Amino acid sequence: MTRSPSEIDHMPIYEDLVRELGDVVAEAQMAAAHTQHKAAQLLGGEHAEQPHLPQRHAG
Numbered sequence: 001m002t003r004s005p006s007e008i009d010h011m012p013i014y015e016d017l018v019r020e021l022g023d024v025v026a027e028a029q030m031a032a033a034h035t036q037h038k039a040a041q042l043l044g045g046e047h048a049e050q051p052h053l054p055q056r057h058a059g
Helices: 005-009 012-021 024-042
Strands: none
Touching: none
């Protein structure tokens, strides 16, 4: 069964989980970016620019 693009873009189960539990994927990405930034600072600071954090969208 092939899904249409509109069906792929709309994932109600995922949206329900995000609403109930929070956006764990976005939080993990933010934590990883923060860790990379801190590691760069500790290892010399030359690559310690502000991390590019994922944008959270209201859901």
